[in-house]
Amino acid sequence: MPCTVALVSLGCPKNLVDSEVMLGLLQNAGYEVVEEVTEAEVVIVNTCAFIEPAVEEAVEALLDLVDLKREGSARCVICAGCLPERYRERLQEEIPEVDGFLGPGSVAEVVEVVERCLAGERSFRLSPVPWLYRYDTPRLRSGAQWLAHVKIADGCSHRCSYCMIPSLRGPYRSRGADDVRAEIRGLIAEDVREICLIAQDTSAWGRDLEGDWTLARLLESLDLGGWDGWIRLQYLHPDGISDEMIAAVAAVPQVVPYFDIPLQHAAGSVLRSMGRRGDPEAYLEMIGRIRGAIPEAALRTTFIVGYPGETDEDFERLLEFVREARFDRLSAFQ
Template sequence: MRTFHLVSLGCAKNLVDSELMIGSLMKNGWQLENDPEAAELLLINTCGFIQPAVEEAIEEILDLAAIKAQSGCKLVVVGCMVQRYKDGLVGELPEVDLFIGTEACHRLAELIEPLFASGTTPEKVITPSTFLMDAAQPRVLATPPFRAWCKITEGCDNRCSYCMIPSIRGPLRSRPVDDLIREAEDLENRGVRELSLIAQDLTAYGDDRAGDDNLILLLDNLLRTTTIPWFRLLYLYPTGVSEQLLELMAENDRILPYLDIPFQHVSDSILEKMNRRHNGNDLYELVEKTRRFLPDVALRSTFLVGFPGETEQDVEQLIEFLKKARLDHVGVFPYANEEGCPAEKFPDQLPEQEKIARCEAVMEVQSTISQEILRKYVGRREQVLVEGLSRETDLLLEGRTRYQAPDVDGCVYINEGTANAGDIVTVEITESQIYDLVGGITAGS
């Protein structure tokens, strides 16, 4: 068998693309190789959303190029960075044999074949037109077998002034409900117990399709046709979180009481410049409404600080919001100009040092809030999905409550009892840390 090594960068949506790449290659006789120095093909799926991600991708490419120089293998770069910069990469990275955009992950085996055929002159850059995955395409999970991501849409129709996603990934394309049901059923048959629905904006699902397809209908069908115990909703637009959705969540505990809703800011003037369809008061009302339907909900959000024109007063508004709203999980990032975004040309750009200082000030406040929130779990018994042995020590198990999403939130360190990876067990929480919990599996769990 021919062998390939894959490096996957970026978000969970990117990881799904990587899983399709693996599926395409393995279906066509390729074998995944963990050691890059032993592979005939080195493959990297890049993120190009923000400049730090581009820089990380280039570093990884150069590392793989050094291996290529020694082994003589082929080096292929795929994904968002290629889609964003296209032909400009050829001169900058001559070590790369082939660049492929975001819309060709399902055709990877076909597109790389000319690299290995004698007497051919393969293309250097391939960026096909828009693509939408379906459940019939080969996919090999890169996650543990008991959890998976389900990408329900591609692209985005929102036009946030700081975001490159619409220009990289194209307009919103929603998958049909019946296709998503087939995928969920297949994943359940593979042993998946936690299925995270992901999209750039889950609440926009179906807006591009004729008929009644929407997130509520999709969830209703998933609950009816599968027995997957945990469904998690990630990345919802604030104005799209309806009372109907909250009612459905309140009535069905298989939809976890967890919502990831990027707010980005709370200052009305900054939100307007960001071209967001909400203001600060809307966010206060959304938090109140959500907790009215789901009193025990865990809310996650992200914020950008240092946006052009942001004042110290705007930052104080954000800090005050965090103190009052007491969100469970928060990510705070310094704003970075992205070539091609409207915000790149906005006046009153802030110095990098000031952005970082503001980011650190906001995170310091939130770390205290997070620590205080976690204390409420001490003494409670919570359902925990066991991930396996702890990354810290083989003496502990590690898992997550319903209120902790994979890869981004804290975890539960299990110091008593035994369980297998993928089990959902009852854990009595005995200790809280800044972001993590500690507890033991209860008898009979």
């Protein structure tokens, strides 16, 4: 009987792609993937450590899996993702029952980590070396099969003061255009109806590649033919919303006019404290350019409220900005 493995994926869709790659690699190596952790000999939790509530959720999930191990249901518990990269030795010392640790730069080593843990060895793979999956990397997609996420880049080169992503996942690294296109073609062949292009900053794709690549050029080069599905862009940065990109969204029929642009705040003093460029006037001008070119465009954003140093006046300025901007969807966290 093959060894059974289950994975709990926490955090955002970018983390989910890593989870699906780990499951694909394990399945390709002969492991049987099961949905329920109570039915698995090896249980993995792929963690997020972006904000404190995410850390708390990850630790709670780990402790639940440790309980399964104590009860004899699971043989091995493995912690993957950003939590072990962030806390390293501290996490290893505080939860000694965890058998293996796997950072986001070591996803490709998941099979070796599992094998070592099953052999009774505690395994650590916390590599600062950047890693990107390829279109032909084994991947076991979960959830609705009509929907798929394509991670076109990883890491981040912005230095927002509230964010640890550059420290946890390294600098921004784009996948090559041929590689991205090959993955999209494969998903279309699998009858996927909606493909979401994601990264820490999707709009920055291509800046680190040779050949003057941009997200707009990538969209225009997809050659989607008669496919009647959707391409959706997520996690755009306001600095990357160029007229060229807006025009590409308008020109490619399969790209939905949906702009997911986390602005984080609108008061200049708070934005400067966050280490972010921009101001409410520039943001409104950007929104005007989008709606001027694509009147039916849907805009979504995210704000951080209660940021250290935010005054009542800053918060009122944010509310005023929201009224002026008229977003279609808005999320806020504290």
